[in-house]
Amino acid sequence: MNKSPNFPCEGGCVCGAVRYRLLEDPLELHVCHCSNCQAVSGSAFVMCMPVHTRSLEILKGEPKLFSFTSPDGLAKRNRRCADCGSCVWGEITPEIFALQAGTLDDTSWLKPIAHIFVSRAQPWVEIPSDAVVYETEPEDNLELVRAWKSRDV
Numbered sequence: 809m810n811k812s813p814n815f816p817c818e819g820g821c822v823c824g825a826v827r828y829r830l831l832e833d834p835l836e837l838h839v840c841h842c843s844n845c846q847a848v849s850g851s852a853f854v855m856c857m858p859v860h861t862r863s864l865e866i867l868k869g870e871p872k873l874f875s876f877t878s879p880d881g882l883a884k885r886n887r888r889c890a891d892c893g894s895c896v897w898g899e900i901t902p903e904i905f906a907l908q909a910g911t912l913d914d915t916s917w918l919k920p921i922a923h924i925f926v927s928r929a930q931p932w933v934e935i936p937s938d939a940v941v942y943e944t945e946p947e948d949n950l951e952l953v954r955a956w957k958s959r960d961v
């Protein structure tokens with residue numbers, strides 16, 4: 809596995825109008841295969857990296873807030889570049905944002921610790937045998953935080 813980077817590390821949207829800096833190791837990194845993530849990304853899954861908001865600095869631009877209610881009734885708040893529309897993060901709580909890990913400049917070290925909502929995964933997606941797998945989602949998100957902390961790097 810690739811080594812974690814030295815923090816801070818940086819990332820941004822595809823057009824470069826929004827740039828951010830991540831100051832410390834994220835809380836965890838997982839892949840979500842749920843229908844909402846497939847629809848919102850237009851892809852098969854989302855790489856979701858929860859971070860403390862205090863560890864995230866905006867260097868450039870002002871990501872635009874998109875708020876909506878998901879089909880299952882959850883209030884969602886996503887930040888996207890106003891120019892290119894890249895989703896840079898979702899606001900889970902005022903303290904925790906879910907960085908879209910694919911927006912990091914260096915993604916070579918990313919290895920998701922868990923796959924959630926595998927019951928909704930595209931049938932051709934192969935889940936790595938060493939990943940923690942949930943049919944839906946963990947009862948307690950701390951399970952993922954603990955798994956990330958104890959991973960081999």
Ligand SMILES: [Zn+2]
Nearest residue numbers: 821823889892
């Ligand atoms: Zn952009």
Ligand SMILES: [Zn+2]
Nearest residue numbers: 840841842845
């Ligand atoms: Zn999802």
